[in-house]
Amino acid sequence: xxxxxxxxxxxxxxxxxxxxxxxxxxxxxxxxxxxxxxxxxxxxxxxxxxxxxxxxxxxxxxxxxxxxxxxxxxxxxxxxxxxxxxxxxxxxxxxxxxxxxxxxxxxxxxxxxxxxxxxxxxxxxxxxxxxxxxxxxxxxxxxxxxxxxxxxxxxxxxxxxxxxxxxxxxxxxxxxxxxxxxxxxxxxxxxxxxxxxxxxxxxxxxxxxxxxxxxxxxxxxxxxxxxxxxxxxxxxxxxxxxxxxxxxxxxxxxxxxxxxxxxxxxxxxxxxxxxxxxxxxxxxxxxxxxxxxxxxxxxxxxxxxxxxxxxxxxxxxxxxxxxxxxxxxxxxxxxxxxxxxxxxxxxxxxxxxxxxxxxxxxxxxxxxxxxxxxxxxxxxxxxxxxxxxxxxxxxxxxxxxxxxxxxxxxxxxxxxxxxxxxxxxxxxxxxxxxxxxxxxxxxxxxxxxxxxxxx
Numbered sequence: 514x515x516x517x518x519x520x521x522x523x524x525x526x527x528x529x530x531x532x533x534x535x536x537x538x539x540x541x542x543x544x545x546x547x548x549x550x551x552x553x554x555x556x557x558x559x560x561x562x563x564x565x566x567x568x569x570x571x572x573x574x575x576x577x578x579x580x581x582x583x584x585x586x587x588x589x590x591x592x593x594x595x596x597x598x599x600x601x602x603x604x605x606x607x608x609x610x611x612x613x614x615x616x617x618x619x620x621x622x623x624x625x626x627x628x629x630x631x632x633x634x635x636x637x638x639x640x641x642x643x644x645x646x647x648x649x650x651x652x653x654x655x656x657x658x659x660x661x662x663x664x665x666x667x668x669x670x671x672x673x674x675x676x677x678x679x680x681x682x683x684x685x686x687x688x689x690x691x692x693x694x695x696x697x698x699x700x701x702x703x704x705x706x707x708x709x710x711x712x713x714x715x716x717x718x719x720x721x722x723x724x725x726x727x728x729x730x731x732x733x734x735x736x737x738x739x740x741x742x743x744x745x746x747x748x749x750x751x752x753x754x755x756x757x758x759x760x761x762x763x764x765x766x767x768x769x770x771x772x773x774x775x776x777x778x779x780x781x782x783x784x785x786x787x788x789x790x791x792x793x794x795x796x797x798x799x800x801x802x803x804x805x806x807x808x809x810x811x812x813x814x815x816x817x818x819x820x821x822x823x824x825x826x827x828x829x830x831x832x833x834x835x836x837x838x839x840x841x842x843x844x845x846x847x848x849x850x851x852x853x854x855x856x857x858x859x860x861x862x863x864x865x866x867x868x869x870x871x872x873x874x875x876x877x878x879x880x881x882x883x884x885x886x887x888x889x890x891x892x893x894x895x896x897x898x899x900x901x902x903x904x905x906x907x908x909x910x911x912x913x914x915x916x917x918x919x920x921x922x923x924x925x926x927x928x929x930x931x932x933x934x935x936x937x938x939x940x941x942x943x944x945x946x947x948x949x950x951x952x953x954x955x956x957x958x959x960x961x962x963x964x965x966x967x968x
Contacts, residue, residue: 550594554603557583561606568613574954580610587737587744595737604734608724611733622712622719622730623677624782625815631661640664643671644825647832655704656774657821662804666815666822671833677714679835682827684715687840688728692757699761701768708760708781710823711816717751717875726750729760739763745944746883752876753843775800775817783813845873846896850903853884853914855959857938862902865895867938879942881914881959914942914957925950932958 547555564579587595587604594600644659644667657663670678685707692706712730713719725732727750733743739759741749749755767777770785771792779800780788791808792798804814830837856877860867871880873890882889891899919928925947929936940947943956950956 550597553586553590553594554597554599557586557600557603560586561603561610564610565606568610573614576610577614578955580607580614583607595734601734601738604737608733611724622714622721623674623681623819624711624812625819626810626812627815628811630665636668637661637664640668643667643833647829648825651828653704653824653828655702655824657824658801660801660818662815662818663821663825666819667825667833670822670826671835675835678710678823678826679830679837681710681714682830682835683838683840685709685827686837687843688715688753688757690842691754691844695754695757695761699758699765701761701765702774704824705761705764707823707827708778708820710827711819717753717756727756728753729756731756731759735763744883746879746881747876748878749876752874755876771798773798773800776803778817778820779803779809779813782816783809787813844893845890846893848889848891848896848899848903850882850887850889851885853882854903854906855881855934857934859899859902862906863895863899865892865899871941878944879914879957880938881942915960916955917958918955919950919952921952923952928956928958932960934959 560579560583564576564583567573567575567579590600595604641659641664644664688709689706693703696703696705709715709728713728715728717728719728719730720726721730723732726736726748729750731739731741731750733750736750736756736759737743739762741752741755741759743749764777764781767780767785768774770780771777771788776788776792776798779791787809788803791803791806794808795802795806797803800817803809804817826833826835856870856874857867857880859865860870867880869892870889871877873892877883889899917928925936925939929939932939934942936947939956939958940950942959945956
């Protein structure tokens with residue numbers, strides 16, 4: 514039996530339904546216009562995708578060009594924008610591109626990926642006696658566990674790797690006073706000044722297989738997130754002062770996550786996420802429990818005892834039979850420069866060697882100050898002389914970098930001589946290696962441009 518609703522009921526349903534549909538249609542939110550930050554990320558993504566496509570097509574020159582454009586494009590991004598999840602993912606893709614485009618590394622640290630062998634009871638006893646004598650009057654502001662893992666590396670550093678540790682501590686003698694000053698300002702243990710022994714051997718030019726750069730071995734995303742500028746002109750991961758400040762703040766943040774310095778060091782090596790996973794997996798907040806688990810890589814398990822050994826030996830290396838040269842402290846004056854100036858040109862006008870200027874400013878990838886205001890470091894007592902030399906440079910001349918495509922028959926020596934620079938300087942200007950100087954590649958060459966004075 515069919516039932517019929519009264520017409521008025523049907524009419525009401527139709528009217529209400531239509532009315533609700535109409536209201537929902539009029540209230541439907543309009544699409545929100547993308548923000549300026551969204552547009553920036555989108556543009557950067559386009560550059561990186563173009564570089565990736567070029568690399569897939571084996572067009573290395575185009576890939577490098579797009580990557581350089583991306584570097585310049587993000588140079589003035591805020592830290593908040595760099596830390597966005599989509600930005601961080603793009604920065605990681607940039608690092609992978611750089612790694613794929615490079616063919617050499619300058620690994621300088623001593624991080625060990627090998628399982629360490631246990632010492633015999635007699636060997637442990639000998640190492641403990643040695644440490645007891647060597648550290649009788651030493652003071653530490655970092656917790657040092659004298660367990661068998663630490664003792665293995667003490668023996669390794671004072672024995673098999675003695676020469677490497679000597680060289681590292683000699684280089685470090687130049688930087689440790691500056692590092693101590695920054696660590697004290699940041700309120701963290703001064704003994705952390707020995708961390709570059711493990712990371713880089715105190716080499717500013719060090720570069721790892723994972724594209725970590727500088728004395729403190731920052732990968733680009735982490736470096737940028739702690740305020741280090743990385744573009745086609747400068748890489749502040751190589752700046753001893755700025756990289757130390759960034760490392761101190763990173764270590765302080767890692768300690769704030771765990772309230773444990775051993776876990777903070779593990780996070781510095783492996784990333785805080787892996788340490789969190791180890792804590793969740795083991796249910797422990799003790800590093801040595803994690804070192805006995807499968808949650809950390811062997812390198813990270815070795816990293817903390819290696820650092821403890823570096824601190825022990827670094828305090829009094831002579832007591833362990835090491836001969837460490839004490840270098841003059843890394844001290845400098847700042848000269849503010851508002852134009853691009855080649856370090857070779859500045860050296861010729863001041864009498865300061867170009868090697869010295871390069872040594873004080875290792876972050877300058879092209880051995881030229883960038884075309885923007887820049888704080889150049891010069892030896893103490895030379896600031897006024899450098900400022901006078903810059904002021905006396907002819908106003909009608911300036912140094913520019915221009916594109917040059919390497920032709921058949923060109924070689925590094927010939928092109929360098931044509932533009933009045935040394936081969937090493939030309940390579941540095943372009944941040945390339947000798948085997949990357951080849952026909953078809955477009956490089957930048959320094960050219961002095963005459964400027965007609967205004968009439």
